[in-house]
Amino acid sequence: MSTPDQPIIAARDLTFEVGGAAGRVNILRGVSLEVARGEALGIVGPSGSGKTSLLMLLAGLEQATGGTLRVAGQDLGAMDEEALARFRREQVGIVFQAFHLIPTMTALENVAVPLEFAGRADAFDRAAEALKQVGLGHRLGHYPGQLSGGEQQRVAVARAFVAAPALLLADEPTGNLDRATGQAVMELLFGLREQHGTTLVLITHDPALAARCPRQVRIEDGLIAADSALLPVAAE
Structure with a gap:
């Protein structure tokens, strides 16, 4: 586990390659980044620059092809699939952008899923409280198809907050919603x-939304092009 004075994210020279019909494609080409515990970081950049790939690495949903990555004090490159699943369950x-709710489960059941996987006996009580916090205490028994996009x-x-994660990753969370x-x-x-x-860590194309984060990083062509902790980040 990382201590309060250690960065919750410590990436060094991260590379990420994927295979395709035309051969290997370099998505990330040497990203180094530190994020302090409790920080709010906005990540901006053009489509295809590597923003979402970086988020997938931070979540342990993909493995880097080079470099090192420690999140919440854990070396993600040294973990197998079972350990990565436990890491996501406990830390992230x-x-x-797409809601990724299970359509055959109610709102309550969807939110309880990560707690059930963690073996929490109070999974449904905590899920109900989490839904009340987001203003959906009256929608516990509704299925996703019965809810609006915003709901x-x-x-x-x-669901993301119910297990009190150390790190929240948000990828274009308003992309499928109207502005209001x-x-x-x-x-x-x-x-x-x-x-x-x-x-x-918030990925967004909306400069106004990114500006709500005290720190912004711009990624271009698989590299960090600017970091507002060091120099201003240009708008989209």
Whole structure:
């Protein structure tokens, strides 16, 4: 586990390659990044620059092809699939652009899933409380298909926070929502982040949304092109 004075994310010369019909493609070409515990970091950059790939590495959903990556004090490159699944369950919450809710489960069941996997006897009580926190205490028994887009993303936010993760990763969380609904969801997400002291890494194409994070990093062509901790980050 990382201590309060250690970065929750420590990436050194990360590379990530994928195979394709035309051969190997370099997605990340040597990314080094440190993020302090409790920090809110916005990641911006053009489509295809490597933003989402970096998030997938931070979540332990993909393995880097080079470099080192420690998240919450754990060396992700040294972990097998079982250890990575445990790491995600215990340390990471994720909110995607697509809501990724299980359509055959109610809102309550969707939020309880990570707690059930962790063996928590109070999974449903905690899930109900998390849904109340996002304003959906009256929707516990509704299925995703019975909820609006904004409500579905609120369920996804509740699921991401329910296990009190050290790190929250959000990839274009308002991308499928209209502006007003998106703003409401982000107010909720930032409010919960502050309440829980959670580290946030937010990927977005919206400069105004990125600007809500005290620090911004711009990725271009698989490399960090700018870091507002060092120099300003240009808008999209």
